[in-house]
Amino acid sequence: MKERKCANCNNWSPHNLYSFVGYCYEKKKLSFSEYFCELFIELELEEEFYWCGTCRSIIESEEVKEHISKRHRISRRAFMDPDYREEIYEG
Amino acid sequence: MKVDLSLAIGGFQGGGIESAGQIALRAFVLKGYEVFGSREFHSNIIGAHSYYHIRVGGKALRLPLDALIALDAESIFTHLQSLSKEALLICDQYSLTTKASEIPSMSKALKRRIEQNYGDLSLNKILTDQELKIVALPMRDLLKELSHERSMISVSKALNVMGISAGLYLLGLNKETIKKAIEGQFSNPGINLKAMEIAIEKVKDLERKELPDGKKEDKLILSGNEAVAMAKISSGLDFLSFYPITPATDETLFIEKSGKIITVQAEDEISAIGMALGASLAGLRASTSTSGPGFSLMNEMVSFAVQAEIPIVITLWMRSSPSTGIATRTSQQDLLHAIFSGHGDTPKVVIASGDHSEAIEDTARAFELAEKFQIPVIHLLDKFIASAITTVDKNAFRTLPKRDFSENSDGYLRYKITEDGISPFLPIGRATMIVSSLEHDEYGSATEDPVDREKMILKRIKKLEKASEVLSEESYSVYGDHEPEITIVSFGSTKNAIMEAIEELKIPIKFVQLRILSPFPDLSKELVGKVLVIESNAGQLSFLLKVHCRVDGTAKKLNARPIYVDEVVKAIKAFMNGEKEVIMSEGV
Structure with missing residues (x-):
């Protein structure tokens, strides 16, 4: 069993750019990868797509094992800042 | 004391680099310095390395850098060889354990060069032998402190404000100036100001030298895109049509947002220029904006504008070509494309601006020339000017009178042969005329008659000769x-x-x-x-x-x-x- 911390929790998604911080969909707030709480649920590998924080890209379920074997940081999805569009060039 | 500084703020594309750069520019302007900021960004949407290069005390970019504010490890690797020997490096202490090979967004070419220069070492080891002044901030801990204030914050906009605040403070700006710059940047700056407080508190005891006040002037801080957009509005632009393309879009969106100008996003560039030509024929002051690939599509319409003698200003923001090339990077590769655009003998004016002030001046001049000689005027600019931000005189903008039309008279000849080649112009609807892409007689009726054809070609060329006479003093x-x-x-x-x-x-x-x-x-x-x-x-x-x-x-x-x-x-x-x-x- 993995360590009970946000980084390994099914409820948590890391920030797409800064992987040490993320968002808890249960508590609906920011938390940090090493935090833990009573709502911890180990990451469930039942989705079609995942987020690899190491590669900073979306991967398909068939690729997950390979990334885990390389000790990549896998989560259900990535969290983006609500106002990230303001920082993206419009052209 | 002359202050001359070159600094860069680097991080992830979409990670707050834009805001951080603008805060820095604002802060130095508030302090009374001349500034020039160049935004270099990757063509992917989010995640790749982008940076803002700022020159304080000049209007051109200089290397090496005196300071680097690196919001991620990739920024340090990317700019390491551009730093002066004793440059100030502000970074996240956690990023120093990173190796180039561990950064997913870094290009293979750059990784290869880094490995050739340093081997596959972490930044900690690479930086050991350097004489840089390194300020490694515990960004994660600072963010934790900030998150106690509010459960939800924009992570990128907190970390960038922390980085830039610490950087500006150590470069000699005071807290009050930095605060004002942040207040000017965000509509609701509460959490950003708190981020600033936390960052400055962390570095307040480090060695720094307060910068003296510069010469405070009431100037505008504008990007090249904004400068041209404002110049078009000030010149009395009535109609703008465009198809989005980097680096022209920001100009067109600025005009659209002003709500003062009829602005149409067309289905492609061919339609965009076609609509503008139609508007011009109807008597409106009209323009379109694009860059190289879009201008390729406009080529046939450039010929039409020459043949039908329709005034139009085409703002051509050059970028790195050919084809899609490197869409968000600069170049001057469309010079010959602009001059030789259109098929057939297509006399036209091509103007090029050297900086923001000239771009403003040339925008008004482009409309004057287009309307006076009833020709297309191509205003050449580039991505460097488009996204660079600097100060501009508030009085630089010129207002032009409304378009001037000929008197309506019986027997109006749209393409009347005159001494200078310039025929009377009336908007469609105010006189009977035929306008088409075909060769024509003075009335506008299609003709293949060799005498008429020769007269019309000479008439169109005569207009450019006349323009050449008028412009001789101002051409360089x-x-x-x-x-x-x-x-x-x-x-x-x-x-x-x-x-x-x-x-x-x-x-x-x-x-x-x-x-x-x-x-x-x-x-x-x-x-x-x-x-x-x-x-x-x-x-x-x-x-x-x-x-x-x-x-x-x-x-x-x-x-x-x-x-x-x-x-x-x-x-x-x-x-x-x-x-x-x-x-x-x-x-x-």
Whole structure:
């Protein structure tokens, strides 16, 4: 069993750019990868797509094992800042 | 005391670099300094390395950097070799354990170069032998402190504010100035100000030297896109049509947001220019904006505008081509494309601006020329000017009178043969006329008659000759020494880097900056000594100058990055030592 911390929790998604911080969909707030709480649920590998924080890209379920074997940081999805569009060039 | 600083703020594309750069620019302007900020961004949407290069105390970019504010490890790796020996490096302490091979967004080419230079080592080890002043902030801990204030914050906009606040404070700006800059940047700056407080508290005991106040002036801080957009509005633009393309879109969106101008996003560039030509025929002051690939699509309509004698201003923001090329990087590769655009004999005016102030001036001039001579005017600018931010005089903008039309009279001839080739213009609807793309007689009726055809071609060419006479005094600017050893010829955004390089070299050099490229001016009297052409393409101006006069050497920028003062200095020295072709390769 993995360590009970946000980084390994099914409820948590890391920030797409800064992987040490993320968002808890249960508590609906920011938390940090090493935090833990009573709502911890180990990451469930039942989705079609995942987020690899190491590669900073979306991967398909068939690729997950390979990334885990390389000790990549896998989560259900990535969290983006609500106002990230303001920082993206419009052209 | 003259303050001259070069700094960069680097991080992830979409990670708050834009805001951080603007905060820095604002802060230095508030302090009373001249600033110039160049935004270099990757063409992917989010995640790749982007940075803001800021010059304080000048209008051109210089290397090496005096300071780097690195929001991630990739920024340190990317700019490491651009840092001066004792530069200030502000970074996240956790990023220092990173190796280049561990950064997913870094290009393979850069990883290879880093490995060749340093091996596959972490930043900690690479930086050990450097004399840099490194301030490694515990960004994660600072963010935790900030998150106690509010459960939900924009992570990127907290970390960037922390980085930039610490950086600006250590560079000598006071807390009050930084605070004002942040307040000017965000509509609801509460959490950002708290981020600033936390960051400054962390570095407040470190060595720093307070910068003196500069000369405070009430100026506008604008990007090139914004400067041109405002100049178009001020010039009385009535109609703008466009199809989105980097780096033109920000200009068009600014005009659209103003709510004052009829602005249409067309389905493609062919329609965009077609709509603008239609609006112009109806008597509106009309324009379209695009960049290289879009202008390719507009080519047939450029011919139509020449043939039908329709005034239009086409703002052509050059980017790195050919084809999609490197869409978000700069170049001057569309010079010949603009001059020789359209099929057939297509006389037109091509204007090039060297900086924001000239871009404002030339926008109004482009409308005047287009309407006076009833021709297309192509206003050449580039991505470097488009996204660079600097201060502009509030009074730089000119207001033009409404379009002037001829009196309506019986027997109106839209294409009447006149001494100067310019026919009376009435908007469609105010007189009976035929306008088409076909060769025509004076009324506008299609004709294949050889006499009419000859008359019409000569009439259209006569207009350009007339324009050439009118523009002879304004076609170029001359700077520097009038009895020089060498004459530098250039156009567009290379201007300020060349001017500063000449100032620094302190040898007799003349600089001829071309403002009008079509009709090409007579430079024979201006070219004294050896002639060096400096341009950001593979030799397009050199080609023109060889046809019209002579060229002894060229300095070219081909890597899709801006021109830096320091590489121009080196290029001039190399040319003086006998090198005929110099490639300027600075920039990351």
